Amino acid sequence: MRVTINDIAKAANVSPSTVSRALADSPRISKATKRKIFKIMEEMNYYPNVIARSLARKSTNIIGVLVMGTTEKAFQHPFFPEILRGVASVAYKNEYKILISSVTDMDEQRKIVNDLTQSGITEGLLILSSGVNDPTIPYLKEIQFPFVIVGRPDNENEVNWVDNDNVSIGYQMTRHLIEVGCTDIAFLGVDKKFMVTLDRLKGYKMALKENNIPLNEDLIVEGKFVDDTGYDLMKKLLDRGIVPSGVIACDDLLAFGAIKCLNEKGLRVPEDVAVAGFNNVPLSSYFTPPLTSVDINAFSLGAKGFELLLNSIKSEVKSFNRAIIPFQLIVRESTMKKGS
Amino acid sequence: MRVTINDIAKAANVSPSTVSRALADSPRISKATKRKIFKIMEEMNYYPNVIARSLARKSTNIIGVLVMGTTEKAFQHPFFPEILRGVASVAYKNEYKILISSVTDMDEQRKIVNDLTQSGITEGLLILSSGVNDPTIPYLKEIQFPFVIVGRPDNENEVNWVDNDNVSIGYQMTRHLIEVGCTDIAFLGVDKKFMVTLDRLKGYKMALKENNIPLNEDLIVEGKFVDDTGYDLMKKLLDRGIVPSGVIACDDLLAFGAIKCLNEKGLRVPEDVAVAGFNNVPLSSYFTPPLTSVDINAFSLGAKGFELLLNSIKSEVKSFNRAIIPFQLIVRESTMKKGS
């Protein structure tokens, strides 16, 4: 039924070995033979079977992408597809394929990781999640399976990872708000389970210190990182009688909610309160007011992540690599106070 | 190095065939033998190699998901990941894996489709894109490769597909706007390349006709389906001196832009102009004003899409199946005119 290397061999009057070598463009096969073989392949509409090839070569050219916590809204965040695009782009160039698995709970995660690492289908894993204390990480290290984390993990010197410098991101944004005249700056959406929010908070504190602004813990509001609770977080603050002059939300989606809440209380953005987000979602520039944010270059995060993974797969000498992707502060109306 | 079925066979003093059968839980193997074999597998930490299994069984349990037009913003739309979640959910239950490919241009698409269909890795294809006149479709039909399209294709009776009833969606939304007192209703974002927008427009026209409202072509504005041009489309209309009492945008993201434009011109939503979108993105409920939209149940689109594909792969007798996923009209403030 399906034409195999043996069919081609017969038709070309050569051995299967020779066909295989022609396919691999081995220098040991004469040009003439190659030409003949390729012509026949064309005629007979031959395509190599990658499964058979994988078995023989003991290499599948497939990596797995693991998306954690898909029951939460995280997976719906615009930067996830963007990361995936980056991964796909470099993977394609390197003739790698991408197996994607989304995981809801820890139990499922254990099963899927086990499957992906033991069944021989996948050569390495790209993990999209910077959850603190993920038990998968020590497991992967133990079995020495190549993997890269997108997002800074807690044990940053013992794994491969790629991320932005989120401390710097938090710092820059806070400094920006200080520069436009804010002193009491709220920080919304810290989630202890996500390094990224902790890092951004760290940068926030650094900037305050550097500018001799006393830290007010009341201005820091915990919450889910990516969720529709920006409104609630802001409300919590206002209900306590606190009206900050600036607000930094850990994600644009949170910032949108916060702005809505401020508006309802009759507070104008940016005149009364300057508001900024992070991650620069597509809508941010079209929001009212256009939202100051940080472009994290999600595409590059994915692209670089794949590169690191490929390195880890191919490299003889094991090492732990990291990559820091640059970001851009994007100032828009939502933080443009008069006089600044 | 890696433990194989032969290692287990030796350790258990049986033949590889028996181990294989135990693995498949064949009734032809005694309970006692199975127990012994499983115990040894446990001890030796054995996992079957799915590549070898795939080759022997001639079946990989892998499907491909093809995402078209990833250079456009489409891929970043929140409903794509949601569809993927639906696919993954059912695939997981059926022990299928998902290979994902995103495609930018037609040239790349041809290569990837060719690869996915000929290399033997993938048993069927799920195509995310309802682009009109996609050359891939006739090709897949010709080679009789199982596939399902998410989105109604032009040749709807000759392929498997799953979609909402977009005519009905357009109709219901328009009727809703008419009910709240709108008569001159603009329709933004028709893109002839996407069936979904054409269908929604069709429903719009049906509703007008049914209510004896004359069709005004000037109110229909073409544009990219999913893009940040809602502002521009609305502006185009207003610049022509047209101020509709209602606006339907082909996507929530477009509606956000349209609202912004209206606001800048001093028009209030919904008091002066009622505005509605489609697809119910996460932000819609938190927008100011909360946006009337339609929940298309993207998760179900993906889940059902996989079911159809699995059917197509397994079924002896070939047929063309379709599935229509229900939707929900979600009325929010943006269309709540006074008195309605």
Place this chain on the structure above:
DNA sequence: CTGAAAGCGCTTACAG
């Protein structure tokens, strides 16, 4: 209930 053997479609030392 179990085994020996052939086969899935390739690749690759080994030999010439």
Place this chain on the structure above:
DNA sequence: CTGAAAGCGCTTACAG
């Protein structure tokens, strides 16, 4: 420059 043979790690008729 080319081929015969073994092997990748499974499954599955065939035979008993």
